[in-house]
Amino acid sequence: MVGKIATVAASVGVRAFNRRSPKSKSTEEECEAEALKPSEDPENKDGGALEAKMSLLNGITVIVGSIIGSGIFVSPTGVLKYTGSVNASLIVWVASGVFSMVGAYCYAELGTMIRVSGADYAYIMETFGPFAAFIRLWIECMIVRPCSQAIVALTFSTYVLKPMFPECDPPNDATRLLAACCILLLTFVNCWSVRAATRVQDWFTYAKLLALFIIIAAGAYQLCLGKTEHFTFEGTTNDVTSIALSFYSGLFAYNGWNYLNFIIEELKDPVRNLPRAIAISCTLVTLVYTFTNIAFYTTLSPTEVLGSAAVAVTFAERLFGWFALSIPLFVAASTFGAVNGVLLTSSRLFYAGAAQGQMPEMLTMVSARATPALAVLAVALLSLLYLTVSDIYALINYVGFATWLSIGAAVVCLPVLRYTQPNLERPIKVNLFFPVIYIICTILVVAFPAVASPYETGVGCLMILTAVPVYLLFIEPRTRIRGLNSITNSTTHLLQKLTLSVRPKIK
Template identity: 40%
Template structure:
């Protein structure tokens, strides 16, 4: 694969993936969990700080280990093969499909809402449209890296324009004296560990994508410069926009209206734009489409690199001979996402995705601390103070434990057991390579059908 992603594309992939469906849906869930408008704004700022901490730490990891694959490669080089397989197993089956499914459901709800004004859209219709979006973007990402990058850039500008309109209207209304919804800002704040943890889960869902570039480091031009620069630019931009957008939501809607909204951007549009409120629904759908595109682009690279390291079937480490895209990995990710879509529920998807993601983010940050302490001689084109990964690791531990300590749920035990089961699967499937003959024949057959070949690693 070639280095085709420059600084504009890099910022677009991070900001475009982050600014997806979350900011148009999550604010009501954050407010419902934390209980007060003032506390919800603090949560949004803190989520941005956590994303920035994680992003800067990942920037150093991406320059010390300049290989695509994100957490998988970093865990493989620091914690070993078993833990790396646990990550990729969880990533492929839970994290990336859950992320793609949640975004696709959001996209579908905004599209379908235009045809069901007076009633709730049927779940079958919503899921069929979501499945269609997943398949269309899978095809685009299989056809061309440049086309996928172009969609990401265009989608980012649509998102920025949409958020700019929301912010501008909110600022104008504030200057007109619409401040009554900011009275008693912290009244009703929930201070329990579970409430704070769930609020962070919902807020950080909107920031998911801060680590997107680490999945495609090998396709990034001058990663030692562009990786940290793109992370700082994109996360700072997104954090500022999210805070101002939430202020605008609270200016137009009462906290009660915001919490009861099924799609806050649409409710905002109907109150401000009247009969033209559908514009916000279309803009939110386009935003989610761009985020889903970024999710597919990065997710396919993790399967690709994991297969290259022997932790997934060999066919997933191959690229199309002419288009130079990891099409087998993208097709595999698409199939799993469609399976997850069948029983998918948005809020549960967000909570369990966040729990699993921050579990492995914590392991990755521990690996950075290990490299800083045990291997200081490694070349570091970009370096962060050791206090940053310590703070980020503390945040990760809190996010994993907070929902469990205050309000334990059996579902979190199931997710934990699923993660740990990866260690049991590793021994027969990866270490002893069961049924190698059958896999070899299947690999050759799929190579011929998909026109793919092993890809050389280019650093």
């Protein structure tokens, strides 16, 4: 039953699409039907379905490229601000990485047990039903993912334009226009082929890792010269709320470790490759983040780090001379890859929601090149829309706690499914100690910021509750608006013709 999650809605659509006899078709209808057939493209021999083309290396670069964006280059100040000392901040960076590994370990069992796109959305759907899953889908698809992509695209354009405006900030209109071009370019790549999208992810992940390894090497050289005066516990806070907020900042930097689960249907041999990709990626990112922070503090004081708008640039200006000009380009490359990672994985979340009937059916359509083109376009259009909002950062702050709340809910699915569905195949079986510890820590991480920032939490809760009327009016069969099917069906057929997409085949 679980293995058919992504195709239940599609099977209904296929039967409706083929309901009429071929003999009754007019010449025009025959031409339209021919246009909707899968092409003979070598990348898509079967056509009409997402294909498993991603290797273990591709999986690693998806996770690493999604986690490492601009934060580690630009302003790793949140952890230091709330811990009060360099040594305490380094402990939080390591602990946040270990905490993320525990969550990823739990997701490895869920991902190999429920092997469909959508990650925590699919797990919550299977465990708690459609209403809880829709709330997760709504806030993630309509706000968190497109807002995040718009923000990262703006960071990309800012660093590309910065060398042209060394004495001031780049013009706002130019920044947003370049961000839109970035999103549109990567939309084309992701609609063209999965292989092209993963190649972009691979190469830009290598670029950001190269930049960080350069910084780490410079820091190691400084350590050899005895530059250790800033590594103390002096000023460490004893306030529990501040410590919790420091972990909130640290965990935010690791956000993205679960992104490979969103595209598991396109991963080769997921039982073998998913846990390996998660383990390698989380370990690599934890080491890179920790050593990068150590490198920064060999040269910059805590006061300088807190006061710098771009820590990596300040660090490079101190040590690299003219080569420091390359750092903004490396940051731009890092954010470009992060935009691609968000687009690649977010489109599969839209696809999974549509396959469950909780989003328009058109988003399940797969192009002749085996890409969910309409889902990719939906993410891109929402991201472009958010580029017009004056303060999109506020939206992310309002729903930030919801992200960790939903991840915690997904981990809760693990012990619940052990009890309710003990016969499910579990290639990986996690000791229940790990999900219990993760759930407890997640509650603390969510609760303390909520107490410290009640206004933002309240606004975020109201935004989440907007899912309720949407669910009742458009999803729930007993209360949904009548006559929606005729409108959505005609729109779906039109977009099929425009994008040469078909419903996915039933496996």
